[in-house]
Amino acid sequence: MACHFRRVIAEQVSRVLGLPLEKVVRSIRAIPVSKKGGSADFQCFVASVLADGPCNAKPHHQERAQELAGKLVCDSVISEIATGRGTVTFQIRRDLLAETVLRQVIKDGPRYGFNSELLSGLPRGKTIVEYSSPNIAKKFHVGHLRSTIIGNFIANLKQALGNEVVRINYLGDWGLQFGLLGVGFRRFGCEEKLQANPLQHLFEVYVKINAAAEQEENVQLSAQEFLRKLEEGEPQALSLWQNFRDLSIQEYIKVYKRLGVHFDDYSGESFYREKSEDVLRLLEQRGMLQITNKGTGVIDLSEGDLAAHATVVRSDGTSLYITRDLAAAADRMEKYNFDEMIYVTDKSQEIHFQHLFRILTLMGCKRAEGCRHVPFGLVQGMKTRRGNVVFLEDVLDEARSRMLHNMAMSKTTKELEDPSDTAEKLGLAALIVQDFKGQLLSDYHFDWDQALQSRGDTGVFLQYTHARLHSLQRMWDTGELNDFDAACLQDPPAVSILQHLLRYDEVIYKSVEGLQPKYLVNFLLGLGHLAAVAHRTLHVKGSPPHVAQARLLLFNCVRVVLASGMKLLGITPVIKM
Template sequence: MTDAHANTLYLSFSPVCLPYAEVATYNLATSTQQSKPTLRLGLAQDLLSLHPTLVVPAGPLTTDKVKLVGKSSITRFFARAFKNGSSLYDEKPALQYEADKWFDAVRAGKGEAEAAKVADAIKAAASSAGDKFLLQNGAVTVADLLAWDAVRTQCAGSKDNKGVASWISAVEAVPGVKGAVELVDAANAKVHQLDVFRYEIIKQVSALTGASGDAIYPLLEEPRDAANGDLSLPLPRLKLPGNPVQIAKDLATNFKTNTLITKAASAGPFLNFSINREILRDRLLPSVLIQESNYGRNASGFGNLAIVEFSSPNIAKPFHAGHLRSTIIGNFIKNVLESAGWATVSINYLGDWGKQYGLLAVGFEQYGSDEELERDPIRHLFDVYVNINRDAEAKPEIHDQARDYFKRMEDGETDALGLWQKFRNLSIVKYKDIYARLNVSFDIYSGESQYSLNQMRNVLEELNDLSLLKPDAGALIVDLKQHKLGTAIIGKTNGSMLYLSRDIAAAIDRQNYYKFDEMFYVVGSQQDHHFRQLFKILELMGKPWSEHCHHINFGMVKSKDGNMSTRKGTVVFLQDILDNVKGEMHEVMKKNENKYAQIEDPEMVSDLVGISAIVVQDMAARRVKDYELDWNRMLSFEGDSGPYLQFAHSRLCSIERKAGFEVSPSVDYSLLTERQAHDLVDIISRWPDVVRDVTTTLEPCNVVSYSLKLSHAVSSALDVLWVMGQERPLAEARLALYRAARITLGNALRSIGLKPLERM
């Protein structure tokens, strides 16, 4: 994952600065390279931005991440970074001077007038047989590409001139140039349609008030009352000088309506807008059908790398319901970051070291069975762990035996490490089976054992050199009282290390290796204090990246009679939960014999529906809330639930199967005039907003709420907008609407880690 990220160039742009020249230069400059970086294209949120941006991650091309802004800078970078023997950018002083004049002319271009000057120069050059620069000997140069870009995008009239037209044709005949146009146009077609309307508003409001687009955009919201329009701007939050009520009236009077924005009206301090819903419908639906699984994705995280650490069970302990939240929330965070263009590295940081493994080894000698270990390692080791802890309560000397055994592990004794490695390997195999059921995978299985005593002693030395480490009653501490974080115990004076020292070593190691932009630890809220101490210590150690480390906390999972405990054996195994819910769902499915007979793999479907019930129930509320493991609630499939969402998706799939025809490219969307159709279009159009918002909030409940709202709208539409029995044009239009809804709902379900079902 990191290698792919380091070998990727991230180019983002707006519809007003289409990067034809940049992509064409990249294509030409890398045309002879056997191994070249990948170029990713994405639209910037600011649809009015005049400048494209290129992010070059730390890797083969640069030691540290570099951001280049501007068409000329990016084009020049490509031409110089990937020399292929051509004259794309000639280093000879005279030709370089001529090229730089072209760069400066294009960089300064501000519309039709400036672009026309470039076109005039091209026309003159095209008529000069002795010209030494433009298309010299049939070889295109960077100056050609920049000028061609300017004329193509800003000076449509000049293309009617025969000389200019022939020159454009000559440029576009060069292999790689035409391909650049196709790539850029395809990326541009993925524009967020609601943003087209928002930026039409921003353009005028910014011109009338002087407020920046960045300030206006996040304030545009849905009015509380739909009768007030489609978008609303609360003027007090814009903090303009004057009376917000009067400002709203003045703006409503001076705002010029057009084909996109059909009405502007004030309501107290609010400026409300109505958009052209027909244009939204006609642009949105074909866009969703073309994008399919990419619908809703954006480029806001282009060029950034995030580490997401989640799940992190303890080896030889059960993967219980308490790990469920970390697993599914962490997977969700990884998914939504990738939807926003981030590169991610998912890490399962296993609890695979410490005295408890000495205790487990002592217990295995008495209670262990190799056969049971092979058959079900996690459950058997759990039983051993519970039994030896019970014995240790009556015989404290067992803890001394455990410490001695763990000391043998730390000293690298082969027999001791061999048994530990066997426990670890067999447990990971079992964990992977459960993760596969949950549709979760990891890039890396790491663990506490990865960080040696030497690495942690290096941490101690660094803390000591910074005068942060102090001995205190047999412990080595960092005093954080002045930061209201108490005392952080790093290790002991006898040389043993605690979790905090390993976490410090792991964070430093990850930054050195991955050079991450953000790191997320998805761990329960009971560890809040631990992570505050960790991040503060990293800050005091002078690690500037410490502010980019985040603890994503969540509430505890409780049983009906209190918190669950591994040591006391009161844990409910997640595998048992999954199996029981699967069995319950299977029985429900059998009650409908006709539908059951149509399902190819009922076992698989019942498992996925059961997992959907668990995941949606868990994610229905904000993640900081505690979660009560209530079997009655878990096994209920009524109301707003995971099975309901899966049923909505499978119902939409069924409509497509039974329709018996495909939607033609020339579908007449104007036939979708009913209120239910407009409501469904409106909800579908807001999925990119949800993706963008949850990238910041990291709250899966927002996706669950959206999915339920979309499913309710689908149900309302299906009651009145039939496909079967309708004339073909109307049937096609409605089928296209339902396909767009199915694509959107499927993308939402996948973002929370579920596999959308086509039959159930």
């Protein structure tokens, strides 16, 4: 495994340079298959091992690389040492490569990569991930898809690394929109339609009352009055709101089940409507709360990096989104005593979270430095055959429908017990991989035809590769594949796969460092393409038994790592398609 080889190299380098082993380990990287040219397996970046920061090709770094290489020796693991542009390269003995990597995959199974020394220095603790967070009484908007799948990936990754993870769905279940909805339901609502299709009917009511508010001035005033009654706990208003909330959560759970997503805590802004009063009192006691001429309460943030004021209370005394967020953060610090809290929302809320974290710091909250916002861009061009899409269920239905059509048209489609369920898993894989291939912060254009291709860099390709490897294993299953001849895996396609598997712990490290899934996606796609090449050239059928056994083990190890990585992304691997 990479950690074994990396440690052997790091021990030599740290001994020669007199540096801590932990620091040297982080400077050593397995060389990507596309860049290695068959000459080396690992590089030690001299600049980063000698100082913090990336390697470069300055003359003194090249000289230091040559000097370091001259003091290192080949041994039972390293067969060749050379220098590059500010790096020292190490070639691993080929007879050890297959033996070590495959033995480690057999031993660790789905945990392969996570027991690496490279990851041992990462902080462990309690992590809160807040994601999805739809607005109650509204259908699950397609805009919440990114927050849901990104947050799920981050939670999966943190949990796999050994963190205690709390998954929170912080529902938008309070605020002026509920004043509007309350007024709207009294005017346009129908109890029968509400029970039959809750979110669709509430959406229709919301559209109608917003249209009325543009024509009638008193609608907005009535909405503010309804919100005031809610905040004062008026029973009739609260009962109506509670009904909307309960029905909405029931509908959301159905969508989350389709996405393979779960939460530990369904909290919401409503829970903090009273606690926000405590926050306002604390801000006032500390002399931070200022009242403007308009009667609003603001906090001056101009002494920090933010040349701005943050409004935390309306002139009528009702709370705002940021006020409730402050109360929620303070409450979670006390309830969970977390080490880090990650918020996953679109990039339009970046300033909101800058203000939130700054105010928490000014309030003296000890865990404020552990709060982090992961922003993401917008999806463009997501349409169904009926036109522009608004709701997530329509997207999931469209993905399933298109995959069922593609499966029916394909000559290679197997007979399936539940084609619709398989199509659902394939469609979701397509959505996730299409979304995760680039930087999260970037907007991207969604293309159905491209996303659903069975070849190329798609989620369907990953599923197809996994299913094919599973089929191969089932066809030639000879029991436990623990004994193999490593000499049978010296062909270039096999070596390329082994070299690629060496990098898995580095990919995990980069993924958690930036909380970016693209590194994992690109690794898995690369693994899939290498497996496809090997499948065409390294035949099992017709090969001598010891060769077939070794190749079967190689393909099985690829399948194990592929499945492990897909599950981190939130994809359920299929075994037949």
